[in-house]
Amino acid sequence: MQDPSARHLATQATSSFTEHLQRSRPELLPFGQALPAGTVPPTPHATTIVALSYAGGVLMAGDRRATMGNVIASRHIEKVFPADQFSVLGIAGTAGLAIDITRLFQVELEHYEKIEGTLLSLDGKANRLGAMIRGNLPMAMQGLAVVPLFAGFDTVMGVGRLFSYDVTGGRYEEQEHHSVGSGSVFARGALKKLWRPNLPEEEAIAVAVEALYDAADDDSATGGPDAVRQLWPVVYTVNRAGNRRIPERDLAAIAEEIVESRTVARREA
Amino acid sequence: MTQQFYVSPEQLMKDRADFARKGIARGRSVVVVSCADGIAFVAENPSPSLHKIGEIYDKIGFAAVGKYNEFESLRQAGVRYADVRGYSYDREDVTARGLASVYAQSLGAVFTAEQKPFEVELAVAEVGLSQADDHLYRLTFDGSIADENGFVVMGGLAEQVADVVRAGWESELDLAAAMRLAVKALATDKEVDALPPTAVEVAVLDRGSESSRGSRRAFRRLGAEDITQLLAEEA
Numbered sequence: 185m186q187d188p189s190a191r192h193l194a195t196q197a198t199s200s201f202t203e204h205l206q207r208s209r210p211e212l213l214p215f216g217q218a219l220p221a222g223t224v225p226p227t228p229h230a231t232t233i234v235a236l237s238y239a240g241g242v243l244m245a246g247d248r249r250a251t252m253g254n255v256i257a258s259r260h261i262e263k264v265f266p267a268d269q270f271s272v273l274g275i276a277g278t279a280g281l282a283i284d285i286t287r288l289f290q291v292e293l294e295h296y297e298k299i300e301g302t303l304l305s306l307d308g309k310a311n312r313l314g315a316m317i318r319g320n321l322p323m324a325m326q327g328l329a330v331v332p333l334f335a336g337f338d339t340v341m342g343v344g345r346l347f348s349y350d351v352t353g354g355r356y357e358e359q360e361h362h363s364v365g366s367g368s369v370f371a372r373g374a375l376k377k378l379w380r381p382n383l384p385e386e387e388a389i390a391v392a393v394e395a396l397y398d399a400a401d402d403d404s405a406t407g408g409p410d411a412v413r414q415l416w417p418v419v420y421t422v423n424r425a426g427n428r429r430i431p432e433r434d435l436a437a438i439a440e441e442i443v444e445s446r447t448v449a450r451r452e453a
Numbered sequence: 454m455t456q457q458f459y460v461s462p463e464q465l466m467k468d469r470a471d472f473a474r475k476g477i478a479r480g481r482s483v484v485v486v487s488c489a490d491g492i493a494f495v496a497e498n499p500s501p502s503l504h505k506i507g508e509i510y511d512k513i514g515f516a517a518v519g520k521y522n523e524f525e526s527l528r529q530a531g532v533r534y535a536d537v538r539g540y541s542y543d544r545e546d547v548t549a550r551g552l553a554s555v556y557a558q559s560l561g562a563v564f565t566a567e568q569k570p571f572e573v574e575l576a577v578a579e580v581g582l583s584q585a586d587d588h589l590y591r592l593t594f595d596g597s598i599a600d601e602n603g604f605v606v607m608g609g610l611a612e613q614v615a616d617v618v619r620a621g622w623e624s625e626l627d628l629a630a631a632m633r634l635a636v637k638a639l640a641t642d643k644e645v646d647a648l649p650p651t652a653v654e655v656a657v658l659d660r661g662s663e664s665s666r667g668s669r670r671a672f673r674r675l676g677a678e679d680i681t682q683l684l685a686e687e688a
């Protein structure tokens with residue numbers, strides 16, 4: 185039996201930033217707010233994310249469009265973010281909540297690292313993200329769902345791993361590749377044909393960009409490469425060295441090559 | 454009921470201060486030095502896992518001497534304060550000055566209100582774009598706060614160690630030179646000329662972490678190999 189003060193200390197000591205906020209500043213959490221009755225007005229939605237494994241790691245790519253009903257809400261939005269040194273996450277669904285959940289998740293990982301002096305395991309990170317998505321379930325039931333995709337390099341096992349989620353926070357480890365968002369069906373079809381085991385990094389990036397191109401071709405909510413505004417997908421790779429954002433000019437070259445090869449082929453798809 | 458003897462407030466505060474000072478002087482010293490490459494933290498600490506130096510935020514580091522459980526709880530409180538602030542406002546709104554003033558308030562409150570004061574002394578450092586923008590704050594057990602220029606020495610025989618640092622410090626020192634100076638200073642009260650790399654804990658707030666490492670987090674802990682290498686470099 186512990187004495188009351190020791191028990192108090194044990195319950196106060198947490199390495200989780202989310203738990204700390206729940207106790208001391210619950211109003212700062214993106215989820216857990218009681219929504220009043222009524223329907224939520226239209227809000228921007230983030231769309232397609234693809235992720236795939238390649239030789240030595242995993243990569244994630246997202247298009248640049250957010251939609252609100254039939255309107256394009258943003259052409260510049262970024263939906264793939266570094267979570268910490270060895271992981272990235274992409275988000276689909278209600279953009280406002282998703283971006284705040286991403287911010288919370290980034291702080292959560294950094295907070296744990298600073299308090300404990302060590303990195304959280306990749307499974308630990310994936311579980312924390314699942315708990316956050318579950319926390320958002322009441323909002324999802326009001327139509328404000330957030331569905332992330334999580335990829336990271338497991339430094340213990342020495343492999344890149346991929347996790348998908350459902351709105352209840354269910355966490356599923358994916359093999360080879362996966363996609364989420366409105367254009368995911370089309371991206372997935374493209375990935376099935378384009379992906380193969382042990383792709384070199386440059387080819388893997390091209391495969392991801394092409395899968396997004398196919399998604400944009402058939403899904404009006406997904407944005408394709410925009411040569412007029414010079415907008416290209418956001419792509420992050422994660423391998424043993426950590427995560428890296430692929431520079432704009434590399435993506436521009438890859439996107440132009442895809443458009444050119446499709447033009448030359450002179451076929452419907 | 455036992456009779457309470459009257460103790461004058463002056464005597465009470467003096468007793469508490471003496472108690473805290475004794476506790477701090479028993480420990481080993483920590484040196485924080487601002488140099489051309491950033492801010493170096495060097496602590497005499499034989500343990501590789503119980504740290505006296507820690508990361509608080511992107512540009513802010515923490516060093517402490519005294520009782521481990523007390524400064525560790527203060528460090529964790531500092532990380533929580535900084536993360537909540539950075540999350541609710543913005544990352545650039547977290548400053549060493551804000552953190553130091555929160556520390557000063559809690560140390561001051563504990564000093565006057567609690568059973569016993571904290572037997573700790575803290576340094577909070579923020580690295581800036583240039584050396585003129587660096588901030589070094591020293592916080593003592595009673596909640597006093599001092600804005601230091603160039604370097605901070607705390608704990609153990611702080612005066613003797615500070616004399617050595619003061620004699621050798623100049624603003625143009627690079628990281629290796631600053632570390633050598635700190636390690637030399639920490640060895641003043643010892644029989645040996647310099648401490649072995651395994652007996653010191655070293656961390657640095659890199660001034661150019663964005664350009665050199667692509668990270669906004671400037672704090673970097675140095676391993677035994679890095680320390681040996683930097684100490685071996687001849688000026």
